[in-house]
Amino acid sequence: MENGKIAIPSNGQGGLDGTRAGHFGHCDVFTLVDVENGEIKEVSILQNQEHVQGGCMVPVNLLSDNSVNALIVGGIGMRPLMGFKQVGIDVYHDDQRAEIEPVVKDLIAGKLTEISNDQVCGGGGGQM
């Protein structure tokens, strides 16, 4: 990624040195990373909203409204995945690492793959 804004579902206060939340709909905050010319330009925090059954489109609209281009998840349900795709947010997958910074750097370097439709899970989340 040369330019854009990356969102990472995060635990606690988030931030580049924080840890990723395994269930994106229930994460505490989203860590947002602005990328310019392939470099991290700014890191900010976006508070998540309450998650209720069927409320999968709330975080989709929240991230869309905040001009996010890419999301990194450990897992995701079919409806939010389709929602993100339909609002133009690319969804990338890493279910191995709990730390935020290395997956962000891998996305910028083009080393993360987009999640496929057959990798979706129930519950809108996944395990890392």
Add this chain to the structure above:
Amino acid sequence: MANILLVSQEKTVFKKIEPAFSKDKTTTQWVDSAQKALSTLSHKKFDLFIISEELPDMTGRKLIEKALFQDAMMNSVVLSQLPHKDFHEAYEGLGVLMQFPLEPGMQDIRNLMDHLDRIDKIAGETNSLKGEGN
């Protein structure tokens, strides 16, 4: 304006909740198969679809999966007799709003409206802490 698509083999399953759909600003359309539902969704936008779990040509779950490819923003409700826990397991990844009994009544509609209001309220409470850099 709320557009609602009803999908069931027999229209009579919605008989008890018909009064809720006769209010202003609500339009409903009923179809008796999943294929007809998908065809309808391909050329008209709906806010909500209420579907039977068992349809003549497809399961309700499969219909929701296919419908999500067309419009993930549309909310869904499923008429199902699965135990609550089993229903939650089977459908949560698909973002189903609520489980209805096989023949829903007006209280089910009131519960649905309350749930939709709650989601609308949450969606309106954007609390951006943008700018708190790390």
